[in-house]
Amino acid sequence: MTYERTIGDTILAVDQISLSFGGVKALSDISFSVREHEVFAIIGPNGAGKSSMLNCINGFYHPQEGTITFKGKTRRQVRPSEAARDGIARTFQNIALFSGMSTLDNIMTGRNTKMNKGLFWQAIRVGPAEKEEMAHRAVVEKVIDFLEIEAIRKTAVGTLPYGLQKRVELGRALAAEPDLLLLDEPMAGMNLEEKQDMCRFILDVNDEFGTTIVLIEHDMGVVMDISDRVVVLDYGKKLAEGTPDEVRTNQDVIDAYLGVSHGEDE
Amino acid sequence: MLFFLETVISGLMAGVMYSLVALGFVLIFKASGIFNFAQGVFALFAGLALYDFIAEDGWFYDLFGFALPVWLGIIATMGVMVIVAWLVERLVLRHLVNQEPIILFMSTIGLAYFLEGVGDILFGSDVKPLDIGLPQGASDYLLDNYNLYVEKLEVVAAVVAAVLVIVLAIFFQKTRIGRALRAVADDHQAALSVGISLRTIWVIVWSVSGFVALVAGIMWGSKSGIQFSLSLIALKALPVLILGGFTSVPGAIIGGLIIGVGEKVAEVYAGPFVGGAIENWFAYMLALVFLLIRPQGLFGEKIIERV
Ligand SMILES: Nc1ncnc2c1ncn2[C@@H]1O[C@H](COP(=O)(O)OP(=O)(O)OP(=O)(O)O)[C@@H](O)[C@H]1O
Numbered sequence: 001m002t003y004e005r006t007i008g009d010t011i012l013a014v015d016q017i018s019l020s021f022g023g024v025k026a027l028s029d030i031s032f033s034v035r036e037h038e039v040f041a042i043i044g045p046n047g048a049g050k051s052s053m054l055n056c057i058n059g060f061y062h063p064q065e066g067t068i069t070f071k072g073k074t075r076r077q078v079r080p081s082e083a084a085r086d087g088i089a090r091t092f093q094n095i096a097l098f099s100g101m102s103t104l105d106n107i108m109t110g111r112n113t114k115m116n117k118g119l120f121w122q123a124i125r126v127g128p129a130e131k132e133e134m135a136h137r138a139v140v141e142k143v144i145d146f147l148e149i150e151a152i153r154k155t156a157v158g159t160l161p162y163g164l165q166k167r168v169e170l171g172r173a174l175a176a177e178p179d180l181l182l183l184d185e186p187m188a189g190m191n192l193e194e195k196q197d198m199c200r201f202i203l204d205v206n207d208e209f210g211t212t213i214v215l216i217e218h219d220m221g222v223v224m225d226i227s228d229r230v231v232v233l234d235y236g237k238k239l240a241e242g243t244p245d246e247v248r249t250n251q252d253v254i255d256a257y258l259g260v261s262h263g264e265d266e
Numbered sequence: 267m268l269f270f271l272e273t274v275i276s277g278l279m280a281g282v283m284y285s286l287v288a289l290g291f292v293l294i295f296k297a298s299g300i301f302n303f304a305q306g307v308f309a310l311f312a313g314l315a316l317y318d319f320i321a322e323d324g325w326f327y328d329l330f331g332f333a334l335p336v337w338l339g340i341i342a343t344m345g346v347m348v349i350v351a352w353l354v355e356r357l358v359l360r361h362l363v364n365q366e367p368i369i370l371f372m373s374t375i376g377l378a379y380f381l382e383g384v385g386d387i388l389f390g391s392d393v394k395p396l397d398i399g400l401p402q403g404a405s406d407y408l409l410d411n412y413n414l415y416v417e418k419l420e421v422v423a424a425v426v427a428a429v430l431v432i433v434l435a436i437f438f439q440k441t442r443i444g445r446a447l448r449a450v451a452d453d454h455q456a457a458l459s460v461g462i463s464l465r466t467i468w469v470i471v472w473s474v475s476g477f478v479a480l481v482a483g484i485m486w487g488s489k490s491g492i493q494f495s496l497s498l499i500a501l502k503a504l505p506v507l508i509l510g511g512f513t514s515v516p517g518a519i520i521g522g523l524i525i526g527v528g529e530k531v532a533e534v535y536a537g538p539f540v541g542g543a544i545e546n547w548f549a550y551m552l553a554l555v556f557l558l559i560r561p562q563g564l565f566g567e568k569i570i571e572r573v
């Protein structure tokens with residue numbers, strides 16, 4: 001990796017987060033922090049609580065204990081729309097696109113938080129809203145360009161192959177011009193070439209726009225390659241945190257991965 | 267032939283009404299997956315409210331000593347419907363997020379009876395002739411030139427319905443709210459993740475279907491007066507939805523017209539042989555046939571089980 005970035009101050013601090021569903025403790029007492037412009041990976045076996053962690057950060061889940069500080073604002077519970085407005089965008093482990101809409105419209109929805117004119121205002125006065133729409137279109141076109149998906153601009157995303165859907169989903173998140181991008185297994189189920197493309201996009205986003213990225217990934221090779229730091233979860237607990245090399249040689253981590261069947265490495 | 271045409275046209279009028287109510291159902295169903303049993307009552311409630319804003323014996327007149335002009339009355343009624351939508355979100359939907367569809371459905375049945383009760387208490391239960399100045403009587407032009415008896419009101423209703431559908435289509439396809447609405451209809455989580463607030467969307471959708479209900483209430487009220495039987499056309503909208511598909515706006519329109527015309531024609535031509543009253547069950551028969559051969563409706567999305 002030869003790109004050059006300046007890792008900044010802490011942008012996201014997760015502090016003693018605990019989350020349970022009935023009797024299931026999905027997360028217990030998790031703390032870590034992510035610095036600006038960093039690529040930060042969350043790894044761990046199936047059911048470790050990785051997705052739950054992302055869901056807490058963007059407000060889908062409300063942890064019973066602990067706080068999350070993002071860009072200086074400390075909160076325990078945040079609403080998804082608030083998180084989005086604060087600059088957090090995400091993709092999902094199971095693709096969540098608007099399948100009836102075109103690629104263009106899907107990515108356009110990513111602009112939602114950047115649109116100033118209130119919803120009602122927009123319904124009433126078409127004029128200025130129209131102008132605004134054009135400006136947003138320009139950003140969307142840039143994203144489409146960046147992700148090399150011009151060819152499928154008008155295609156209904158439901159009909160696209162899996163790999164491309166993942167890319168459109170990334171596009172929708174990028175369109176929000178987020179400060180923090182959460183990626184839940186962006187490369188799961190992809191072939192080697194698609195994975196390489198996705199890696200390149202993630203690094204380019206981080207490099208060109210300085211976007212801080214938190215990603216979940218099972219493919220160790222990928223994790224070691226692209227992330228600056230890694231946190232390891234197992235059964236809802238934090239096992240380790242550090243650089244890829246530190247984590248790789250950590251005995252607890254090795255035990256966890258050897259002890260648990262780790263067959264999802266595709 | 268002329269008589270057949272007249273039958274078809276009067277069927278279309280009834281059909282337009284069914285379409286309008288079905289349209290309200292579709293909007294809410296698309297955005298929130300809720301089958302809103304109260305849609306018919308919405309039309310009744312909107313009609314009652316409008317009447318009381320603009321009539322000399324309405325309670326607005328009692329309170330302030332004058333009645334609102336029609337256009338102001340319509341705006342005020344729309345305001346009432348927005349408040350109803352907001353209250354529904356605030357008091358009902360918000361607390362039932364993630365519940366089973368059947369529970370949400372039951373809650374709308376409750377809502378229907380509640381609104382009917384409130385309407386009764388506030389506005390009284392006698393039939394109220396709504397007159398907002400829409401043309402009444404037969405069209406002289408058609409009568410003189412083609413010897414065709416067509417109510418002017420029917421023509422107006424058809425035009426209004428057409429305009430409404432076009433406006434809604436533009437609203438859904440071209441505006442940002444429309445896009446947000448479609449997003450919510452497609453995937454709640456994804457919609458939330460891009461910062462769309464479900465609550466705002468719900469209030470908007472319920473307001474829009476309140477608006478559609480108001481239009482239905484006006485048309486119906488101008489024809490036969492505002493009366494409580496209006497809430498029963500909600501039941502007729504059910505077969506319309508089965509015909510048109512629960513998620514299709516054009517389906518609601520076409521479905522409504524087919525049922526409206528179908529039952530009139532059946533009544534007039536087949537009625538005498540089976541002793542009449544076909545109108546009462548024709549729509550349900552048709553829906554049943556459709557359920558057997560095309561359960562997703564004319565335009566509905568094909569139902570594919572996810573694996
Ligand atoms: N909405 C929910 N309701 C109930 N239990 C949940 C919910 N979400 C997660 N869990 C539970 O929390 C635990 C952690 O799940 P989570 O999805 O966060 O794991 P993960 O690390 O993302 O796993 P995977 O690698 O399989 O995606 C699991 O036991 C799961 O069953």
Ligand SMILES: [Mg+2]
Nearest residue numbers: 050051052093
């Ligand atoms: Mg997961």
